[in-house]
Amino acid sequence: MQWQELYRQRVCSADEAVVDSLKPGTKVVFGHAAAAPVRFSQAMYRQRERLENITVFHMLYFGDAPHLAPEMRSHVHPTLNFLEGNSRPASRDRRVDFIPCHFHEVPELFRQGFFPLDVAVVQVSTPNEEGYCSFGVSCDYTKAAAECAPVVVAEVNKQMPFIGGENLIHISNLTHIIEVDEPIAEVLPPAISDLELRIGQNCASLIKDGDTLQLGIGGIPDAVLRALEGHKDLGIHTEMFTDGVMRMIRKGIINGKKKTLHPEKVVTSLIFGSKELYDFVNNNPVIECYPVDYINNPDVIGKNDRMVSINSCLEMDLMGQAASESIGYEQFSGSGGQVDFLRGAKRSKGGISIMAFPSTAKKGTESRIVPILKEGACVTTGRNEVDYVVTEYGVARLRGATLRQRAEALTAIAHPDFRPALEEEIRRRFE
Structure with missing residues (x-):
């Protein structure tokens, strides 16, 4: 049978896909970030009285997320690996379970049965001439979920970019097809503050021509x-590709050219940003998406000579321990790929890692170095x-430093208002 006929046979509405695929006790994995399956989530909300004990796993989810609404409490149980604006209210309301896991290890949750999924719900591009769809802006764990699940529901979106790499799925592997023609969720670049510019300049002082970079999203990476x-x-x-990287590619x-792995290619696991970015990556031979267990694998990262990893945290103590995902007991986000890339950069010939953050929080009333x-x-x-470690006040290198040297170096880049208390703590511990 030709793939075109398979496609026609498997087209259904979002509501039909929900009713057909979500039996009592079903475990579901949703596509990620800007490729979240919004139509399917909306249909779950409409069909909620039919749903019983449905477990949904995802990380970032951009766009309308009614499956996380309070009235879904008795029908859907979110089990997440990362929190953001859509999921934090549900977490604070004790309606979410959380699985701690490094990003590159998430596909193994599915393969090894730690999260034994029944259904994968993904968003993909329209098929090419051979019947292959691209996972578009979200390969990461989404591809592994689709490979492991016996049921694969796909929102086939005419506006999803077609991106190469190891980022394809054939129509024959889709059990349900929901046709969509809607814009991909945009995450617009933030304005960059003067403080962030100073942090950026301090980070840039550590980067040399020809280095290979990993950056996240937000004002500091930009x-x-x-x-x-x-x-x-x-x-x-x-791990992620945003508008700032696009602008630097356009400028040349x-x-x-100096990369030792995938030379002259930009390789990533997920993409989110503006419509301009989505248009830029569509069928762009320079851009390749790969599963997160490849991109974020520390051994793979380490094959890049002079790898520079740039990440952030919410708080760091005087020993250099970084709390990047929780504020006290409250889970705020997730570990993502931070540790993946710090370890990968350490395995790289000439590689370094940078933890960059403002010296204070809460409008200057709290030190982030504590x-x-x-x-x-x-x-x-x-x-x-x-x-x-980088703040707006300078650079501290902790690798190879003693505990006292670490504490002194971190104090030197803390906000001046909080240095006396940190200096007193150093005297208490070490004198």
């Missing part, structure tokens, strides 16, 4: 990129993993 506009021949091997600053982390805070990145 500020780093802006500060790198005088550099050349930079490469990208990153990022070209991958004697001890808040009670209940989880340590995302242990002290043994941390290399460079």
Whole structure:
């Protein structure tokens, strides 16, 4: 049978897909970030009285998320690995379970049965001439979920970019097809503050021409990129790809010419940003998406010579322990790929990692560099993993430093208002 006929046979409405695939006790994995299956979530809400004991796993979810609404409590049980604006209210309301896991290990949750999924719900591009759809802006764990699930529901979206790499699924592997023609969820670049510009400049001072970079999303990564506009021949091997990277490619600053792995390619696991970015990556031969267990694998990352990993945290203690995902006992986000890339950069020939963050929080009333982390805070990145630390006040290198040297170096880049208390703590501990 030709794939076109299979496609026609498997087209259904979102409501039909929900009713047909979500039997009592079903475990579901949703596609990720800007490729979240919004139509399916909306249909779950409409059909909620039919749903019984449905467990839904996902990480970032951008767009309308009615499956997380309070009235879904008795029907749907979210089990997540990362929190953001849609899911934090449900978490605070004790309607969410959380699975701690490094990002590159998430596909193994499915393969090894730690999360034995029954259904994968994904968003993909329209098929090419051979019947292959692209997972578009979200390969990460989504591809593994679709490979493991016996039932695969796909929102086939005419506006999803077609992106190569290891990022394809054939129509024959889709059991339900929901036709969609809607814009991909946009995450617009934030305005960059003067403080973030200073942090970006401090980070850029550690980066050399020809380095390969990993950056996240937000004002600090964008500020780093802006500060790198005088550099050349930079490469990208990153968990996520955003508008700032696109601008640097267009300027020729990022070209991958010096990369030792995937030369002259930008490789990533997920993409989110503006419509301009989605248009840029569509059928762009320079851009390749790969599963997160490849992109974020520390051994793979380490094959890039001069790998530079740039991440952030909410709080760091004087030993260098970083709390990046919780505020005290409250889960705020997730570990994502932070540890993946810190370890990968350490395995890279000439590689470094940078933890970059503002020196204060809560409008300057709290120091982010503290004697001890808040009670209940989880340590995302242990002290043994941390290399460079950057604030707007400078750069501290912790790798190879003693406990006292670490404490003194971190105090030197803390906000001046909080240095006396940190200095007193150093005297108490070490004198």
